[in-house]
Amino acid sequence: MIQIKLANDEKRTYFCTKNVMMAVNLTEFRRNIKKYLDEVVDNFETLIINRGKDNGVVIISLKEYNSLEATQHEMSSEANMKALDKSIQQFKEGKSFEKDLLE
Numbered sequence: 381m382i383q384i385k386l387a388n389d390e391k392r393t394y395f396c397t398k399n400v401m402m403a404v405n406l407t408e409f410r411r412n413i414k415k416y417l418d419e420v421v422d423n424f425e426t427l428i429i430n431r432g433k434d435n436g437v438v439i440i441s442l443k444e445y446n447s448l449e450a451t452q453h454e455m456s457s458e459a460n461m462k463a464l465d466k467s468i469q470q471f472k473e474g475k476s477f478e479k480d481l482l483e
Contacts (some may be wrong), residue, residue, distance in 0.1 A: 417439070
């Protein structure tokens with residue numbers, strides 16, 4: 381679940397489906413650092429490294445991070461949010477079309 385707070389203090393919640401995150405302790409991560417980093421990059425996994433009670437680090441791939449940043453930027457504008465909501469509604473109503481991309 382992602383919750384976005386808009387400039388006018390309105391909040392919108394979006395639900396995402398994703399595989400369960402991997403979680404390891406720091407010792408295990410150190411022991412197999414290459415394996416875990418490859419898993420994050422190759423399979424778009426999210427890795428949580430536990431560092432004690434209520435303390436930890438989250439590792440995601442650069443591609444995933446850039447995607448999150450772009451999404452946050454697009455959803456930070458009320459106009460963008462309205463355009464996205466309108467597009468989703470049109471798609472649900474079957475008011476969409478396919479178009480070939482130019483190369």
